[in-house]
Amino acid sequence: MVNRKNIKDVARAAGVSISTVSRVLNDSKGVREELKQKVLDAVQILGYHSNTIARALKGMPTKTFGLLIPSIENPFFPSMVRGVQDEAHRNGYSVFLCNTDGSGIIEEAQFRLLLDKKVDGIILVASKYTTKYLKKENNELPIVMMDRYVRSPNYSYVTVDHSVGVRLAMDHLRTLGHKRIAFLGSKLISSGARERFQAYKRYMIDLRSKLDESLVVLGDYTYESGIKMTEELLRRDVKFDSILCGNDLIAFGVIEVLKQKGIAVPDSISVVGYDDIAFSSYYTPKLTTVHQPTYDVGQLSAKMLIDMISGVDRRVKHIKIEPSLAIRETTLRVGSDSH
Amino acid sequence: MVNRKNIKDVARAAGVSISTVSRVLNDSKGVREELKQKVLDAVQILGYHSNTIARALKGMPTKTFGLLIPSIENPFFPSMVRGVQDEAHRNGYSVFLCNTDGSGIIEEAQFRLLLDKKVDGIILVASKYTTKYLKKENNELPIVMMDRYVRSPNYSYVTVDHSVGVRLAMDHLRTLGHKRIAFLGSKLISSGARERFQAYKRYMIDLRSKLDESLVVLGDYTYESGIKMTEELLRRDVKFDSILCGNDLIAFGVIEVLKQKGIAVPDSISVVGYDDIAFSSYYTPKLTTVHQPTYDVGQLSAKMLIDMISGVDRRVKHIKIEPSLAIRETTLRVGSDSH
DNA sequence: GTGAAAGCGCTAACAT
């Protein structure tokens, strides 16, 4: 740091003009091999790094992009963020991480701030507020929606195919002989929540031509909500032999309540989670859950964004990655007795 | 975005010179109230935002800082990162998040990259590599070490007082009548790991004038390591009535193995974790653990950094926040029987 | 093929 070298120093040391240095560094061709070498040597000796800020002022890329997520404290996101960052750093990008807490105001403010910081692109987990400020403000800035998205021919997204995830879980439960499968999920405020519930609904209708609404409770994607929803389900006094949860956090809440009520999992009731956060395999009993390839979603989102930025591939793409089912210890064949 | 306004546009619209605009925006005083108002109006109408990049080129602060942590996938960090970010955004800062994976090479490279990006300061979770590149490169850049630190009169840090944390846990166990308390922790590669082990050692020596080394196993801060260490402890065939774990992940591994071996927790063996990650209270049985105020550590680190940057308070400070004990379901009085 | 010079948007020193 002490004495930051600039392009002038390099030019002087190499005995050439600054434009030649600039040319070499941006490998625009048309520099004699000999001079090129001199410049490269000088760069080496002086330990020169070109100043990103100055380049940015000339409209060059900042090698920086923004990542807008609801909250890094939501255990669903860390590995996705990691996927984004790993791909970013592999390509020389730094990333600004911002939390929106699901607030449209914060989301838009953060988005603006990123624009001010002259990021080369933005990856965001879309909300119902996203489209508004996006169309209001955006021009050519590459944008990728990650996980939660908004249907649009203008924006790329990478997400998980929840119809597959739900089907995997339901088939598994059916195979084990379960007939009355309850659904405790999130209110339908995000693309993922909607898709999961729709897939469940369709499955049940296919099965018995109608949806038994008493089997459904909708809340939030939290442990506390899992607890409340289970209590609500129990209060209804409806028969069920298994529960499909909207995410793993809900599942933990579910299992906790069932345990308190002396209802054994999986012996009496089978429980399936959704997400497969790291914790699900540390839990006792280990949670059977739909595995979302979150790291891959993050990585692919970043790759797509970088391709858009660099101009390698500017096309709008809509990608759904297939989830898988992690069968562990919270589901059991109906009528079996593990005791 | 479409047509980014610049200071010239504002000057023209307000009928003043660009320096007047600049003065108003940087509220250096000495501008007639009337003109000031004109400028402010023009700014409003045009929707002008000053260009951070151009300001940065003039050596002004970028309102940006770096945050260097081992990995956001480590469940210990998200809430700490959140603490940092909340404080940052409250003060108009954006933060670059970087993962080092505990590699010195990556850590140094990321650090350099942040320097290149002209961040106003850096918060980092120190490793054994940190001091080297720090003294090699750093000049006046504000630095705060967060959680893990390196003793130095030159660098501020914010961390948790592990001697208190360990004592809280040990006192609790002793109060419940436990005498042979095993310690499964991390190898002594970070300040936190060293302090926790030292505190345990001191406690045991105070208790029976020597440390029984057969009660100690050192590994990593992971679930898998928790499993391995427990198996090792069991293999030694040494008597113990309780286990203090270096972190919660280890504790989950411990409990899993004990369960597999048919050893009841807490009925036969009490287990205490360390960290109190969110998951600890979702776990069954809910984990008794030392609560680290991670959010506060992050928030305070950011506050200190911002104070240093803004010049409000440039002093080097060494702060240790006190942890507390979250008593839950994995510890029990010796001889009680919950059945 | 190479260098001189303009200019990105801004701040601050200097002039008035």
Next chain:
DNA sequence: ATGTTAGCGCTTTCAC
């Protein structure tokens, strides 16, 4: 109190 101007470090015409 306000305007004019140099210059931050770089890229990119434009001359040669």
